Amino acid sequence: MKKITRRELLKLGGVAVSGNALIGCGKSLRKPSANLKLNQSNVPIVTPQGRTLPPDAAPFAKQILYESAAEPRHLDIARDIYGAGVAINWGGEPLLRRDENQNLVPAMAESWQAGENAEYWDFVIRKNARWSDGVPITADDWVFTFRHLASPALDNAWTWFYYDIKGIQNYKEGKGRAEDIGVEAIDDRTVRIYGENGAIPHLPAMMAYQAAAPAPRHKAEQNPEHWADTAENFVSSGPMRLLSWEHNQRLEWDTNPFYNGAHKPGIQKLIQLVGAPSIGWFNSWLNKEIDYIANLQPQELAQVINDNELSGYLHSYNNFQTEYLSFDCLRPPFDNVWVRQALSHAIDRTPFCEKVMLKTRIPAFSMLPPDFPAYNAELKTIQDFNVEKARALLAEAGFPNGEDANGNQLVLPLVSNGRDVVLEYVKDQWERYLNISVNLQILEAAVWGAQRSRHEMPLYHGQYEYDFLDPANMLTRLWRSASENGSPRHAWRNVQFDDLVTQAGREIDEPKRLDLYSQAEKFLVEDVGGLFLTHQVTHQVWYPYLTGFAPDKNGNVVFRYLDISRFQMYIRNDVDEWRD
Template identity: 25%
Template structure:
């Protein structure tokens, strides 16, 4: 068996953890008595829910990570560290994980967190009525796919509480990234005794019982959410913040102005691309820029009743898209023009690109016109398309630019702008033709992106995409043990998706955030995870 505990972490990671603990202890000792340490964050959008198994947006995940501790947690650099589980073991055949819960894990109502809570949570996560966004990440668990499809009772899921402190999870196949999935918010144990009593009200202030470093104190829709320090958290003594206030600001100019005045300590709303260089000079170290495992693309609705079910039109739109104009002239923040779905900074080395990636622009436009003519459209017989995007200055710029790039093909674009909640709700319902989409990794693994387009998964459900061969390649990649064989399968899967022009990729993200110099413990992370338990602020 392999075993993972704090004492067995590599020396460098153990040193970083001890150094952060020492810093937090020092800051706590210097705090002025009676003064609350309050952190104010622009969280970029209003959450649709705080139920960790029903969220889908990064702005929602930032909050639920603080409310619900996972068995496997993450440090500021995104490395896996013990959470509610003090340690875990994997059987020699790679099929059985055993998690040992820490003795001092408590819900915020004082009740102990048990292995039965973890079993309850995973069964709920895979139940079809929850429609969890990332349910496919847990398909390696025995019977998970059948449970999620409604073909098997949740009680048959391969999870078992050996006793109050030991959880056993049985897999159908060895899975390299499974431990990463257990660090995701949707996999956090949930308080069964509360959900049974309060139903849907359980994630509202006054009803929410949590296991994380913070509790839900206030939720004023479209205004703010307040989190208070959870005194029942197992590591509460090392949490430096007393209160966190999160604001759903979707307008980058408004967020920037608040940050300048000191009304915000951290802002996650994207920095306006056209003002990036000026802001870099003005804000200095407060403007943090780093690589991000995330992809910006447009999703096609490929259902039979959509004009984009025609691959000729999908290819033509990709051909006419000038990605370098978007990344260099509109944005200018170091984004990589993308001809793929899996960002190049993702671990694993997956390759593949759109077939037209190496063509000149003249060659691309000539072929695009031919394809549109063959599909029955052109300047004299235009194709009308609707394009959805969510509220943000740069999203609008890109949408307008795309409409102009496609106009010579005889494509007339009508823009539909809504706030993030409505935008993503429409995508989930398939109520779109073209829709702006941002996919931030929950796992630093190609499967997280490619798996979303397999039948029944989030992007496939929204877009209507389906290909049996693609599904098999992605599934085989999860079963592959040899790294080189796995890279080959993932590359073949991605290439098949791209040969099908199933989406319109634009660029690999970079992470931009505004972080006040008064904030300590915030680290750049390719997964954009910044646990508040490690953060402190100078008052």
């Protein structure tokens, strides 16, 4: 068997660069003196929201965080997580959040309780919750929010995320009324949410989704599409308040004077710099223009690891994101499970993760990543790297040595969303080990997206990062069939899988529910509904003056974008020694 060489791996990836390749644009890093004595003043620093900062915190006026951002289309979080990304978490508060150990904790809701058989859940909004303009946040705002995000007139592309809530899908598709949506106000502070198909045990996890934030009825009802187009009209339900928005330049926030929730930030002013500079965000971090990088790219990670100082600022964790290949399993040749299985055994994932992606990935053999609820390590052997088995399966499918009965070489179409090193590696592996030809076609992003939604691509590279910590998110919504053509994203159907995830979605006994999901995923992996490639490892850096993150139960200190760590952080009082 011919092994792929490191030189070939680097040629495929084009990412393993010298540790000094990026440093040219940045200032030399100057560490503060090792003898620096932090201020241990006995006078506590108390924020306007009432949080007492630790003794080593910088003065109130220096609690400023600089971060990178993308120019938003608007700030209506409930309607569009991507279009309003800058406002997520800072300017919007869901009913619940996750702590550093991924436990559910109160956010806008001070308590939550299941109804009979978990067919509905009651969430009690904390007392005196207010928008940043002082208007009370009530259960009526939440009733309005779900009608707003599902409105056919707004045609929100992400409404499907909430289809497990009663009436959402019918209203979005013009088959029902807004009044039929199963979200009701029991009183001013209690909102009740019903499941579409009876029991909905995963609803609290869904309500910790970072974009499941309320829309202000007093603002949005009169102008649903444009109420959040300006800083002047936007109101926040979260811990921060938007002060200004200079398009394509920056957004500035301060603390919301009416926020009385559990997650009062140490940061008192947030400056979001919009649009990647010509030197790139990593060099902006080296220049101390921003305070952290939440996700290093492979070449940036290489530089950090190879630098004695920078490596001390590195933090890492296994993220819940999976990359996979998706087949059109309803048409030849991918309607033949032996073909799909053969392909799954003909990719050596380990050298790709370690040498091309420089350990920003780990091999994946299932949709659910390690440590995700219902993850099953026993699935690893089903799609493992085994060239002999791959060749035998391909022969069984009618393509011995990669050829059909007439001696014609098997040619597989593979569609790429722009240049994609993952698919370049996959093409190399299949051609190397199976003697087939792979026709790699590159499409523009808009064309690629449209073809995916219409199930027009025979084979493509997909990836998905969890939105809420439950198998209902990464299995049911993504893979369960919605029609005879499969799920909205994938042209794959499996009756056993569909039945098991549907049953799991109604099971209120937690161990039984997770076991059902585990059984379902085994069908997904064995039938190769998806060919699983990698799980993401997130590597990030920040300077020591940015501190306050609570370690998780394993002692790891990381900044998970979807939990409460952004509110834990504060600026240490040696910040001036770093920001020069």
